[in-house]
Amino acid sequence: MEDYRRNMSTSPPSSLRRVTIADIASASGVSIGAVSFALNGRKGVSESTRERVMQVADELGWAPARAARSLAEAKTDTIGFVLARDPYMLGVETFYMRFIAGLESEFAERGYALLLQLAPNRDEELLTLKRWRNSRQVDGVILVDLAVDDRRVAQLSKPGALPAIAVGDPSVAGALSSVWTDDDASMRSAVDYLSSLGHRRIARVAGLTDLAHTTIRDAAFRDEMSARGLVPTILRTDYTAEESAAATRTALRSDTPPTAFIYDNDIMAVAGLREVGREGFSVPADVSIIGWDDSVLCDYTAPSLTALSHDIVAFGAHVGRRLFDVIAGAEAGAFKDSTPELIVRESTGPAPR
Amino acid sequence: MEDYRRNMSTSPPSSLRRVTIADIASASGVSIGAVSFALNGRKGVSESTRERVMQVADELGWAPARAARSLAEAKTDTIGFVLARDPYMLGVETFYMRFIAGLESEFAERGYALLLQLAPNRDEELLTLKRWRNSRQVDGVILVDLAVDDRRVAQLSKPGALPAIAVGDPSVAGALSSVWTDDDASMRSAVDYLSSLGHRRIARVAGLTDLAHTTIRDAAFRDEMSARGLVPTILRTDYTAEESAAATRTALRSDTPPTAFIYDNDIMAVAGLREVGREGFSVPADVSIIGWDDSVLCDYTAPSLTALSHDIVAFGAHVGRRLFDVIAGAEAGAFKDSTPELIVRESTGPAPR
Incomplete structure (x- = not known):
């Protein structure tokens, strides 16, 4: 098989346009050896020759022959x-x-x-x-x-x-x-904080369930709520402002509206904030809001948003x-x-x- | 030179790891010709052979030999x-x-x-x-x-x-x-609108002068202000929230504070909005604000921001x-x-x- 491979390997294309060191040698009037020395930064050519060669190489559009290097070693950067x-x-x-x-x-x-x-x-x-x-x-x-x-x-x-x-x-x-962030601990800290403020009806406005971190946040949320004898409300969305607003509205119009929301991203949190206002509730007097992944958005809303902050x-x-x-x-x-x-x-x- | 080029052109590397159609032929037990037909989607091989070849090619990690194609024709996608x-x-x-x-x-x-x-x-x-x-x-x-x-x-x-x-x-x-947007017309429309609201002290909080669109906006701003007998105030920043806030503060503390600001991007506008509030001015009662390049940011601030909107x-x-x-x-x-x-x-x- 090794023999086949060698026999069948890359043959020179018929109409190459790649610039070779021979082209550079020809155009700059020095030997191929001198061009090679100059381009590879080796001693054996004068500084003026090196400069001349580099200039011609640049003019012709020369680049080290990536294709000619072993693909096993090739670095693509x-x-x-x-x-x-x-x-x-x-x-x-x-x-x-x-x-x-x-x-x-x-x-x-x-x-x-x-x-x-x-x-x-x-x-x-x-x-x-x-x-x-x-x-x-x-x-x-x-x-x-x-x-x-x-x-x-x-x-x-x-x-x-x-x-x-x-x-x-x-x-x-x-x-x-893997590089990971502790979604479990973050969610627990958010629930703990809201609970310490006396909130008992807390809703989580969550992203897509096919993502592992959504599942981890779900589990942590359920666990912390259950540990306090509270009912965990999880509202599913697709991460967009629109679905966040709709989920928030539906929850606020229910018989037992949440007094606090935890949103899975910053866009959903600002959309939720506005929806809460439109539904006639005041933030934070009636409803508290926490966003995930603090961003410039959270800092400039009115009121500004409490958020789980991570240096992304x-x-x-x-x-x-x-x-x-x-x-x-x-x-x-x-x-x-x-x-x-x-x-x-x-x-x-x-x-x- | 053409001869040199051919002679010096890509020679096969000594330890190729690229998978060739010979490898695939060997591993799938069919002829090289049949592999070639199968991979190129040509008739002449049975469907079962084609499937077998495709599967082996996939397992071995075969890809069309980009290096072997003429570089002049190479599409990199x-x-x-x-x-x-x-x-x-x-x-x-x-x-x-x-x-x-x-x-x-x-x-x-x-x-x-x-x-x-x-x-x-x-x-x-x-x-x-x-x-x-x-x-x-x-x-x-x-x-x-x-x-x-x-x-x-x-x-x-x-x-x-x-x-x-x-x-x-x-x-x-x-x-x-080139693909371009009419910055000149946009700037004129912003000045015209503020002027129609009675504003006479309008400041432009501008980005970097080494960019052509900044120069175009500068010129249009100066022209529209001068045409109305107004003094154009242009404040230079580096496009950041920090410099925008600083420029806004300095202008508001001057003897003749602007009653309107036009900011060169959305981040600068929201930062300016907050700074205006911190300086004790009310928006829009005391100061009007226009942002450039409307974004979700502009929609969620309080008050929400008037902006030049472009579907980016x-x-x-x-x-x-x-x-x-x-x-x-x-x-x-x-x-x-x-x-x-x-x-x-x-x-x-x-x-x-």
Whole structure:
């Protein structure tokens, strides 16, 4: 098989346009050997020759022949990030821009670029990952939105798979390295805080159940409520402002309206805040509100929003560093990022009598 | 030179790991010819053989040999986007996530990915563009933050340059295709509206002067103010909330405080709104505020913000489509996107007596 492989391997295309060192030698009037020395930064050519060669190489558009390097060694200086998401949804979430900004802060130092691809669904996301592996277009990949029994985790755990970092709970990251935040502890702190203010009817406005962190928050919420003899109310949404407003409205119009809401993201919290006002309730006199993933949004609403605050840019940078460790051959591990802290602002107060 | 080129061209690396059709033939027990037929979707092999071959190819991690195709024809299915920007700044701006979301909506349809690289400064940005051209890593590039006499425009106008789309005024796009919004008309409409409400002391809180659109807005602002016999006040900032707040404070503490502010982005407008309140002024009774690039931020502040509204996601999609036209060989043109419209909310009202 090895023989076949050699025989069948890459043959020179018939009409190459790639600039070779011979082109540069010809155009600059020096020997091929001198060009090679100059381009590789080796001694043996004068400084003026080196400058001349570099200039000509630049003019001709020369680049080190990536294709001629062994693919096994090829570094693409690119990290892949595929998101199964509607492009319009991406535009309203503040999380991903901050997360990507954090990644980029680590990439910039190393000259890496981010290859970002949106996929309409999980199947297409899997195909993209497979394609990236086969074409060796990226040095590593970042997995987010981990699900229970995530097929991507299975795929990236196979021998020969691309180096990967899972962003999410180690319980769903399989054999992959993971960077995670303690959603369980964060949720418990939010319920504890509201409970200490006397709230007994607390509603959780939750995101999509197919995500592992939603399930973890659900469980923690139920557990803390039950431990206090309280009934946990969980309202399902798709993470949008619209569904958040609708869920909030429905809950407020029920016979036993909640006196406090915990929202799964910042957009849902600001939408909920406005809906509470429209329904004739005052924040925080009648209803208290907590948002998840503090952002500039929470700080500028009136009243400003109490929120679980997490430095998403730092989180993205942490994920980037751990991925570079994986690429460098580090053993897999589960790395805990800082736990979101409750920042108390104006939207929370004592439960109404 | 042609001979040299052929002689020096890509030679097979010594330890190839790329999977060849010979490997697949060997592993699936069929002829190389049959594998080739199967992989290329040609007739001449049975359906069961084709399935078997596809399965083995997938297991072995086969991908069409990009390196073996002529580089002149190579399609990378990737668009490059380099931003000279601090990663942390990227995380606070809502513009780019929406713009990227719009691009991705067009890319997704065509199976394209976005190669996003942050550069610490303009020099590094130029180097990245040069590297992408030389390595042919992308099929085309997107230029934003156009400056007067932009060096990137010059570079991308050279023969053999990568296909490019300039996002900005045609006056600074040189020979490149451009997609632009009418900043001049938008600014005039904002001044006109405030003037109709009786405002005479209007301040523009502006972004960075090295950007062409800042200069265009400056000129339109000065022109409209002068035409009314009013003194144009322009306050310079770096686009951040902090500098916006500081500029607003300084202006309000002057002997002749403005009765209206026009801010260059949404973040600056919300920061300005809060600062106006902290300085003891009421919005809109004492001070009116207009933000640029309406976003969810403007809608959820209290009072909500009057803003120049532009569908950034649609704008990004428009840019994506025009770039694909350029790649397909379309003639260069200047394409006007929709003009931002003033959405009047609660932050603007009659000038105080």
